[in-house]
Amino acid sequence: MASPSIASRGSRPWPALLAVCLAAAAMPLTFTGTAVALPSIGRALGGGPVAIAWVTNAFMLTFGSTLMAAGALADSYGRKRIFLAGVGSFALVSLALVFAADILMFDLLRAAQGFAAAAAFSGGMAALAQEFEGPARLRAFSIVGTSFGVGLSLGPVASGLMIEALGWRSIFLAVVVFAVLAFLLGWRALRESRDPASRGLDWGGALSFTAALGLFTYGILLAPARGWSDALVLGLLAGALLLLFLFVAVERTVPRPMLDLSLFAYPRFVGVQLLAAAPAYGFVVLLVLLPGRFIGVEGMGEAAAGTLMIALSAPLLILPIVAGRLTRWFRPATICGIGLLVSAAGLFWLSRVPIGAPVLALALPMLAIGTGISFPWGLMDGLAVSVVPTERAGMATGIFSTTRVAGEGVALAVVSAILSRLVADGLKGHAVPSTIATGAQRLAAGDLGAAGSALQGLDRSVLTSLYADAFASLLLLLTAITLLTALVVFVFLRTDAHAPSGARIESAA
Missing domain, CATH: 1.10.287 (Helix Hairpins)
Incomplete structure (x- = not known):
């Protein structure tokens, strides 16, 4: 079914889509940009390894943990209202980050930024579900996925250039511009809607x-x-x-639960949630870990590291839309599964690339990882809303986005802990036992200077070799996780994206 007409519904579907896309581009921009800026932020604001980790984790945690609540609020009190409140707050908090004076205030503002992003994303995606129907909805959500790709692609290189030219605080000004434009366009174009059966927030x-x-x-x-x-x-x-x-x-x-547990009785719904978590371990964690490796261990500048990160994220500019078009000829499960297999191959390839290798040797496997993950990325949002009735779109978006974003935050914490443990295991026999924990954390973050100081002057070449071995082992683990996820997706998403499973879920819900 084509998208509803503007005249018949009193709305502007395509300008509304642009408003949500602008907000969607701002969110990953503040994530990837901050990852590139982490060394500069640490030098300027201080703080230990845990405080620095919260620069990224505070945002991911509050964003992921409140998406379901924000979706329920959008269904209850108005999707446009929640979107505007979220994107407006996102702009204000992003501006406040420019003036943060210490690491504690910065982390608290990052947490507040995550709350605002949850409201903007859930409200915007639920509103879009009311503007488009059928295949047009799947294409619209694929475009939103591409907008995330724009933020992910431009974030590292733009942030690197701004950091070197204007300082790390300038990266948040671009986020403010995107958010303000999204607010103004959403205020004019979005149509207010809510779920008449909603009973408020759980x-x-x-x-x-x-x-x-x-x-x-x-x-x-x-x-x-x-x-x-x-x-x-x-x-x-x-x-x-x-x-x-x-x-x-x-x-x-x-x-009226925030999470309808009966939905988990349906394999396709479970498959969508597992698919949502797939990019976390095979892609998103690399957006944070690789800049640390390139800047802290490889010795690149922020601009050079940001430019190299384009190899990982550039495919998200185009391929999510290609994935949406491919559903005319192939099942979504096939597209998603093959994409994950390609991503797993790229992860294995990258694990074989040593520290100090030429840029091209790094860029090619990163390009393979980004290419593979772009195909499920372009289909996930549309699949999420296809498994529940339209009037519960806020809940569906909230559940799916919570799985994805909370999975990313948890994955980042878990993978960082694993990398630190792998480094610590390698340090045994090279350092005094009492210094290993602190040194391993510093080395896992790519801070060779602080690691050397904590480990009582251990030679830099030894630290680099230990880091390289630990990073390669981590990539092999991520390869195995991605392969397993591909297998699960092939099994759980066997039915077509537009099969009548949504009707079965509606009757159960």
């Missing part, structure tokens, strides 16, 4: 889920420094597990 579910995710992420972040057997780490992880059980119990009892 506060019990929202609070228990957010707290569970927060405790889990904080525990993972503390583990490399304190050890996995530390009482505080174990307490945080146990608390997260208990809160997760509480969340499930709450969702089973409330009349």
Whole structure:
């Protein structure tokens, strides 16, 4: 079915799509740009490894943990209203980041930025689901996916150039411009809508889920420094597990849950959620880890590192739209699964590239990873809203986006902890045991100078060799995870994207 006409529905679907795309481009821009700026931010604002890690994790945590709540609010109080409130707040907080005076204030503002991004994204995506129907909706969401690709692609190189020319604080000004344009266009073009059956926000579910995710992420972040057997780490992880059980119990009892657990009885819905988490381990973590390697270990400047990152993210500019068009001839599961296999091949290839290799040797496997991940990236959002009734689009977007973004935040924390542990294992026999934990964290972050100081002057060549071995082992692990995810996608998404499974879910919901 074609998209609804402007005259018949009193709305402007394509300008509305542009408004959401501008907001969608701003969000990854602030993520990838901050990753490139991390060394500069650390030098300017100070802070230990955990505080620096929260520069990225604070945003990912609040963004991912509040998406479902924001989707429910959008369905209850108006999708346009929540979008405008979110994107307006996003602009204000991004401007405040320019003037942050210390690492604590910066991390708190990053957390606030994540809250605002959740409202903007959930409200905007739920509003778009009302503007487009059928294949037009799948194409519209593919365009949104491409907008994320624009932010991911331009973020590293633009940020690197701005950092070298104007300083790291300037990178947030571009985010403000995108957000302001999205607000103005959304205010004019979006049509207000809400779910008439909504009963407001499920506060019990929202609070228990957010707290569970927060405790889990904080525990993972503390583990490399304190050890996995530390009482505080174990307490945080146990608390997260208990809160997760509480969340499930709450969702089973409330009349209008934030997360409809009955949906998990359908393989296609489960497959979509697993697909949402796939890019986290095979792509998103590299957006943070690779700049640290290029700048801190390879010795590149911020602009050079940002330019090289284009090889990883540039395919997202075009290929998500190509993936949407390919659904005319191939099943989404086939497209997504093959894309993940290509990405896994790129990860394995990159694991074989040594420190100090020519730029082209790095760029080619990065291009393969970005090419492979672009195909599922272009289909995920459309698949997410295809498995629930249109009036529950806010919930569907919230669940899917929560899985994806929360998965990215958790993946970043877990992968960083694994890399630190691999480095620590390599340091045994080279350093005094009491210095290994701190040195491993510094080395995993790519800070060779601080690592050498913490490890009592261990030779730089030894540190580089240990880092290279640990990074290669990590890439092999990510390869295995991506291959496993491809297999799961082939099995769980066997039915066509437009098969009547949505109707079955509607009757169950």
